[in-house]
Amino acid sequence: MVYCVGLTGGIGSGKTTVAELFSRLGIEVIHADKISRELTQKDKSAYKRILEHYGNRILLDDGELDRSKLREIIFSDPKERDWLEHLLHPLIREVIKQRVAASLSPYCMIEIPLLISKEAYPYINRILLLCAPEELQISRLMQRDQCSKEQAQAILAAQPDIEKRLDSADDIVINNRDIEQLSQKVNDLHYTYLQESKK
DSSP states (O other), X not given: XXXXXXXXXXXXXXXXXXXXXXXXXXXXXXXXXHHHHHHTSTTSHHHHHHHHHHGGGGBOTTSSBOHHHHHHHHHHOHHHHHHHHHHHHHHHHHHHHHHHHHOOSSEEEEEOTTOOOSTTOTTOOEEEEEXXXXXXXXXXXXXXXXXXXXXXXXXXXXXXOHHHHHXXXXXXXXXXXXXXXXXXXXXXXXXXXXXXXXX
């Protein structure tokens, strides 16, 4: 199987930007969140389970999931978040495994926001952790999701413990707005991963 890097970090830490930089270097990036969206599209089995659990209150007028309402529910109730993760995570992991097996780039990267360890993903060789100052994460989140500061803080509070992330990370990048510096770090890591993938 192809050499594999798990990309993770707190919400608003810049994972999308870093994934795009690696993609421009010719590396296939697999996004767990995009897979989650695919699995929860209208008439998919996971969609039906979610609808059975929550009822029509989490639907938009066109019958698609109201993702902002669903996010509001799961970030205000840990039991609901656990229920949804228990439903979706095994399905997401299975699709990721298939896509890694089919990858043709020199190494591949999997963007997994909640990745803490390699335990559930035995094919991941390294973990790249992105970190950003909390104030910056909050402002990015408010801008991206059009949510209040309180909602952004609640979402951040539900994120995995940073100490656990740091313990399992092989590479750590601090992303504090400087895109040139970030690009250089990505280029350096790209070279390292290419060398590692040849071993």
